[in-house]
Amino acid sequence: MAPPAKPASTPKRKPFTPKPPRPAEERLPKLYRALTDQVDDGYFENAIKTCKKILTLDASSRTAFQTLLFLHLQTDDYTSALSLLDHPSHEESLGFERAYCLYRLHREKEALEVLKGLSEKGRKIDHLEAQILYRLGEYSQAQEIYEGMLADCDVSSPEHADIVTNLSATTAHLDFDTHGYHSHLSTTVSSTSQTPMNTADLENIVPSLPTGWSSGGLAATVEKKTATVKAPEEKNERSRPRHKLPKGAVAGKEFTEDPERWIPLRQRLSYITAQSKKKGAKESMGTGFTQGSTGGHSGGSGGGGKNKKGKRK
Numbered sequence: 001m002a003p004p005a006k007p008a009s010t011p012k013r014k015p016f017t018p019k020p021p022r023p024a025e026e027r028l029p030k031l032y033r034a035l036t037d038q039v040d041d042g043y044f045e046n047a048i049k050t051c052k053k054i055l056t057l058d059a060s061s062r063t064a065f066q067t068l069l070f071l072h073l074q075t076d077d078y079t080s081a082l083s084l085l086d087h088p089s090h091e092e093s094l095g096f097e098r099a100y101c102l103y104r105l106h107r108e109k110e111a112l113e114v115l116k117g118l119s120e121k122g123r124k125i126d127h128l129e130a131q132i133l134y135r136l137g138e139y140s141q142a143q144e145i146y147e148g149m150l151a152d153c154d155v156s157s158p159e160h161a162d163i164v165t166n167l168s169a170t171t172a173h174l175d176f177d178t179h180g181y182h183s184h185l186s187t188t189v190s191s192t193s194q195t196p197m198n199t200a201d202l203e204n205i206v207p208s209l210p211t212g213w214s215s216g217g218l219a220a221t222v223e224k225k226t227a228t229v230k231a232p233e234e235k236n237e238r239s240r241p242r243h244k245l246p247k248g249a250v251a252g253k254e255f256t257e258d259p260e261r262w263i264p265l266r267q268r269l270s271y272i273t274a275q276s277k278k279k280g281a282k283e284s285m286g287t288g289f290t291q292g293s294t295g296g297h298s299g300g301s302g303g304g305g306k307n308k309k310g311k312r313k
Helices: 024-041 043-057 061-075 078-086 095-104 108-116 123-137 139-151 157-181 197-204 215-228 269-283
Strands: none
Touching: 024 043, 024 061, 043 061, 061 078, 061 095, 078 095, 095 108, 095 123, 108 123, 123 157, 123 197, 139 157
16 A cells, blocks of 8 residues: 655745834935925825925925924914924024914914014014904004004005005004994093993983984885895796607697607608608619610610611521
8 A cells, every 4th residue: 555645845935024214314315305295286284294204204304404493384284384383403593484384373462472572573473463452352453553564665566555454443442432432422431431331321422313214214224125125036937848749849839749759760650651762762763764864775885776676587
């Protein structure tokens, strides 16, 4: 009896050994090139990921840090920008950027404190401070800053139009607070009185309606305007059909559909009749009804007309 065959031995697999990571000196140039292309092409989300990879390899990279901060501001992600400013990668004054992020996050008081603590001065700081004061309702201080900036601004500069617009809005609010609103209040009660006022005095301070705006007059005016409003016209019927009409059908008239419309074309009676007529017309051709044909000269062409049509002898 033959010994049993031994199973074929399977080759042993080599243990997997992962490749060592490439050194940072080799990866960083490729990441910087990719970052440049992503920023130029507007792929900001991918550029943010690339910046984080660069900072992981080189935490002291000022270029990657500033680019990441710019990308957060460009994508209106001010929370991420503020958290990035909390952990700067190098010693640099970024107080203006912090104040701007706080301003965009509607934390105006904190932003104003940061601006006041800055040692540097400039037009960008004046712009931001005026905007913060405008939001806080400090219109007189904002107006003073805008007027000082307007005095030093060239008329042909694009900054001039922005300053004029902001100054006009600030002046309008300031005029309303100082003159426009108080002119409608009753002068019977002094606004500077420190004594508490009763309900009757408070009701007297409420601005009165203009002349002719009594309750009856207002109701009559509203009723008159309501009466003049035309009733909504009924929607016109569709001038065009929603679906395409069958061949030979006219809108608004009765139409009998072809009962054979579901049968294949070659099996319809109308098609068979038309084909039979065509076939009959073809068979009738060549029987003497064509132009220029004669019965006596239909013979061969070589006999001069001597051979007559008939039986061969």
